[in-house]
Amino acid sequence: MSSQRGYFTVDEVRTAEAELFTRVPEGMPMHRAAYGLATVVAGELRARTGGIAGRSVLLLVGSGDNGGDVLWAGSMLRRRGVAVTAVLLNPDRAHSKGLAALRKAGGRIRTASEVSPSGDAAGSSRGTAILDETDSDAPDLVIDGIVGISGRGPLRPKAAELVAALHVPFIAADLPSGVGPDTGAVTGPAVRADVTVTFGAYKPVHALAAPYCGRIELVPIGLRLPEPHLAALEPAEIGAGWPTPGPTDDKYTQGVTGICAGSAAYPGAAVLCTGAAVAATSGMVRYAGTGAAEVLDHFPEVIAAPTISSTGRVQSWVFGPGAGTDADASKRLAEILSTDLPVVVDADGLTLLAADPDLVLGRTAPTVLTPHAGEFARLTGHEVGQDRVSAARDLAESWQLTVLLKGRATLVATPGRPVLVNEAGGSWAATAGAGDVLSGVIGALLAAGRDPAWSAAAAARAHALAANLAAHENHPSAAPTSATPLLDHLRPAIRILRALAAR
Structure with missing residues (x-):
């Protein structure tokens, strides 16, 4: 299938991930994904702002491994001089090791209950802040780690409120949150990303809901994938x-x-x-x-x-x-x-x-x-x-x-x-x-x-x-x-x- 690009369903990716975990050290796939995500984000910062150090990135972090990928990527960006703030949508279910890594690197951690869209954000060309008045600088980029490939349905109300208040470029981790991973269906509020960084494999969403994905970057993590049931001719x-x-x-x-x-x-x-x-x-x-x-x-x-x-x-x-x-x-x-x-x-x-x-x-x-x-x-x-x-x-x-x-x-x-x-x-x-x-x-x-x-x-x-x-x-x-x-x-x-x- 070298002359075709395969798109793999959630079940196919999960099966491939389970096989990968049997032959690589624990945590390696997440570190590969996070490093790839951080590399793409750094490139976007340089292209859009002219630099990396001194720039600002906001992480919207859900639960599970997708949130872990984003938190680890945030820690890597922080070590490159980026100001990183993570907003935890489910604090009790945040990825513990990723959270610890971001804290150790000097990133800021806030919970969704601590922030709310500012009254003037919707009218600002950059969405000056979804945080309170003490956060005077808007982020240069937002990383969407709200849900991963296990997510179903539209954004929940709090996440939708935060996303709607931001008027800066979005980079989605694996897929835009709120968009169906296997169908590309959008049934309510969803992230519309400028760039999507997908881990290990392209998913159907990347072809079926391309306007929500933006440019798509693949980060290989070592998956052994089957013959695809959905493919594109090169x-x-x-x-x-x-x-x-x-x-x-x-x-x-x-x-x-x-x-x-x-x-x-x-x-x-x-x-x-x-x-x-x-x-x-x-x-x-x-x-x-x-x-x-x-x-x-x-x-x-x-x-x-x-x-x-x-x-x-x-x-x-x-x-x-x-x-x-x-x-x-x-x-x-x-x-x-x-x-x-x-x-x-x-x-x-x-x-x-x-x-x-x-x-x-x-x-x-x-x-x-x-x-x-x-x-x-x-x-x-x-x-x-x-x-x-x-x-x-x-x-x-x-x-x-x-x-x-x-x-x-x-x-x-x-x-x-x-x-x-x-x-x-x-x-x-x-x-x-x-x-x-x-x-x-x-x-x-x-x-x-x-x-x-x-x-x-x-x-x-x-x-x-x-x-x-x-x-x-x-x-x-x-x-x-x-x-x-x-x-x-x-x-x-x-x-x-x-x-x-x-x-």
């Missing part, structure tokens, strides 16, 4: 696997993509979906539908036909964007699904499948469904819920096909295999028509002979990168984008991925 792997013409290839051997999309009401969907297939690979794209004139006006290299039967030989089909949901559209979908070719079903095609799942159930050829949350609910009869990974996996297993569940963290589930996740790094692709582009890219990769799960995950990565490039075009600051510039940036995105593979 960009270099995507670039290395992206189809490009070989010395003996021609337009047919590289994959011929069939697109059945668009209608009189939605001709733009045909243009976007077909254009994405054209941009994604160097083979051939054939179009079947009523949007031929519009498609050819934008992409004269496409071969257009009025019907599926007259389209000619293709090696994959994409059906659905703007295709309609009437009886004629249903017949076209049934005709495509009756082939032994890989098929991507999106948009209106998903609505048709929700009404008649038998169209796809039992199909043995590769099949990829690409629902957003609303389409998922129509397909299954229930909402996605907080556990998106399980939701995608359950649909894939139940229908025996590949499911791409859209979102900032897009999930790709295939029966019997790890769920793949693509964290987009932003939500610039959340715009009308962007899904049409995505389905066209997936179809082109399938036509080139790529595995359906890989095709869906690789397409999601290139799609997200194209959206980010479009939003930042010629300027470091981003501006809203739309599907057309996203499509225009698809080839540059692929070039970047391929350049990463060449390093």
